[in-house]
Amino acid sequence: MCGIIAAAGPLDLTAAVTALTHRGPDSSATVTAAGVTLGHTRLAIQDPGTRSDQPYADGPLTVVYNGELFNPAAVRRLVEEADPGRVWATTGDTEAVTAALAVLGPAEALPALDGMYALAWADSRTPGSLYLARDPYGEIPLHVHRGAPVLAASELKAFTALGRRCGPAVIDVAPGEWWQIRPDGRTARRRFHTLHARPEARAPDQAAADLSAALATAVDRRAISDVPVCSLLSGGIDSAVIALELTRHVPDLVCYTARLNPKSADLRCAREVAEAIGVQLVEVDVQPPTADDLTRAVEVCEQTYKAQVEITWPCLALAAAIRADGFKVTYSGEGSDELWASYGFAFRGIAATDWYTYRRDLIAAQAVRNFPRVNKAFMSAGVEARLPFLDPDLVTLALSLPRDAVQSGNSPAGRKAVLGRAYRGRLPDRITTRGKVAFQDGLGLKGAITATLPNPLRYYRAEHSRLYG
Template identity: 30%
Template sequence: MCGIVGLFGESDETSVRRMLQKISHRGPDGEGCRQLDDVEAVLGHRRLAIIDPAGGHQPIPDVHAPDRRAIVSNGMLYNYRQLRERFSAEPFVTSSDAESIFKVCLADDVAAVEQLDGMFAFLVVKEDRLIAARDPIGIKPLYFARADGRLLFASEIKAFEGVSTDVEEFPAGHVLTADLNTGECLLEPFFEVPEPRSAICDAATAAAAIRETLEDSVVKRLQSDVPLGCFLSGGLDSSIITALACRHQPDMHTFAVGLEGSSDLLAARRVADFLGTQHHELRITADDVRQALPQILYHLESYDRDLVRSAVPCWFVSQLAAEHVTVVLTGEGADELFAGYAYHKSYHDGAALMQELHRSIGAMHNVNLQRVDRMTMAHGLEARVPFLDRDVIDLGMQIAPELKLPPGAVSGDEKWILRKAFEDLLLREIVWRDKEQFDEGSGLSVLMQQIVPAGEPLTPLPDGRMPRSEEEAWYARLLQDRFGEASAVFRLTARWEDNRVG
């Protein structure tokens, strides 16, 4: 987990260093910059050391052509050891997962992305050719822009401040190739969320498949050369991930936050006691939120009301976890795969519900996944999301909608098949606990509405949209104040209901 920058069309290390400074929080363990002699290109990297902490510094050059080939990468490749075996006859300069990406790209060019199992955003220079890619779901961020004939890339929008306002989000599941002599680019998809197909209608079959596939996903994500823990809200999703992780790693650290007496704190404590984890909790106050909110918005790069509400507890739990570990597992993606949100109950047609789940998985990159990435990285913490493994997503798109949300479902029936798959692994009161979103269970949803200054004006935002409430207008004003020039941030702010099915 790191921050990356690339500048193509001008060998300007000073600009790359300035861009890296804007995202220095993503990599507290070091900074690297490499100018490539044969092309007008500079790669920059801020490092959070996870795999090969001592030797995995980036940019990584090719030992055969160090002035013409190099990589910078952000994320975690879970099959890096298997890929490394393929190139066992070749010299490696690190033991990091990023070098496995590099070797495959050098060997197979754009076809390499089909072989990568993980969350990633990377830039590879291969002589006069650039390969840039972002993981299938967009767990890791990447943005790009053109300015004065140059092509620029960075992990966060703020890196482009003072360089370009014409910033675009690099789409999830895409790979870009560029001729560094002519500047010609080609952007192509390499992954699409599988179409729903209701191939599994038997509850026992579905539950067994979920159990096996999700456990495999968790085990993959336990790879780390530094301490690892779990976010634990006490809700179904984080409790399942924690329970599965504890089966393979003893003495797991868990982390929970909330207002004094909030349901999340109480439920998380019950799960932690049941599983025997080393549990840590933090009680948040209104003053804590007021003080931290400008920083939260700056790192989040969004004013969306719903996203900000969930970002606040995520900020504080990341702050807490970073005092003890460097990697955490989280439960994001379960609601989108298995129909866990309240609005899902308004769908009375199973096909329409499945299409909405399909849409929402594809939309996570600039809403909930943006929140997870930005809040954890603001504290030098890597977050991994087992529910968004490609195999888990594919399985989720095969399970019939009536197993996810039974007809006539009431509160506590959401994600029914997920609950059934793990009802023997957790306390019944946790498995069948009513769904509460992170901001609700922590008590922060109500608090955020209470601390909004009275009379916040409802005027058009820089992106032309109207704020949905005084609360959202307040977030937008604070965001504008913190950034100054924030046109790109406002233009790229997404809302969860955008393009909702039905």
């Protein structure tokens, strides 16, 4: 995981790279290649030595890469089939991604990447063109500023550091797209992944068994790391199943939970899960936020959505504690609620469309909401957050399941019954039968905020406009 900034032309990117240092404190550099300027700040996870520093060049391509590849061995094999005799210089995923783009081209390489990523690259075969790509679910942010020259970056802070106001000038690369921004400013956008929801009949018990197997595989794939990892444990079932599966790879797993109200049900449940699965639980104290604290949350998440700003505040405390303890990678249960439509508001949404389409669209919408908020909140302290519920095979399975295999009534406890069935007997009953509770509700955060701000949403919008335009 890293920070990237790119310009479709020559430009001094020093200030932008500095503004992204929190995302990659291990190294930083800029380079001009094929008429394009690329900047990078690195958080070293795979092959953490300097040989995998970026920008990274392979033949005609120079790449800056923000993310993590979970199938580097498979990608290397594809490259070797097309380029027999290739000698690899590193063991990292950056080289695998760059080589795949250089040898196979984006149309073939990008669908083969199983990971979360945002990419920018230059190609000497098409001088002056800036290329961009974003992972299939939008786990990693990639913003584009349509000024002159066109810029692309991991965070809006990179633009403001270069004197650019944002507002309507900024758009995002959509999930599963790659772009070519030509020297004359024309942009060709191509899609390499489309999110589908294809119904398949499954009985509830079979759905639970299939889900358990898919989750185990998703965590297995995301266990790749050359640095120590930890996990979040909120007290809900989503983070609990991830932590449980992760103990197979990390027997001495350390988990982190936020503590604002010491009597909260979330905290009691997190403690119960930690004891049941044998992990160390670190309780991170979160203070009731002041107005300045919430401005900081807006500055970090770069959003105005009320839930996203407010969830960012405790995540900042978690991220700081995780990094202070020496971890660079954590795991989260984000994405689960969208797969099962377990939010209370989903009942009306499903009635207005249909079960399959609603969940597909709900997952897609998080590319500008939950997923970039998770990324930016934890990367504020140089911590990569991995989301196993967004494993492609797991998403495909989940979106195919009929409603009667997923939900058991519309009560909070029944909206994600399939997950409870999948882990019945492996987690405490209190957890497998517990209903969805919003993170900020379980933490006791909402009341603390309304005591500080009479109109939180208005405040967040005003502060975002002041900071980013």
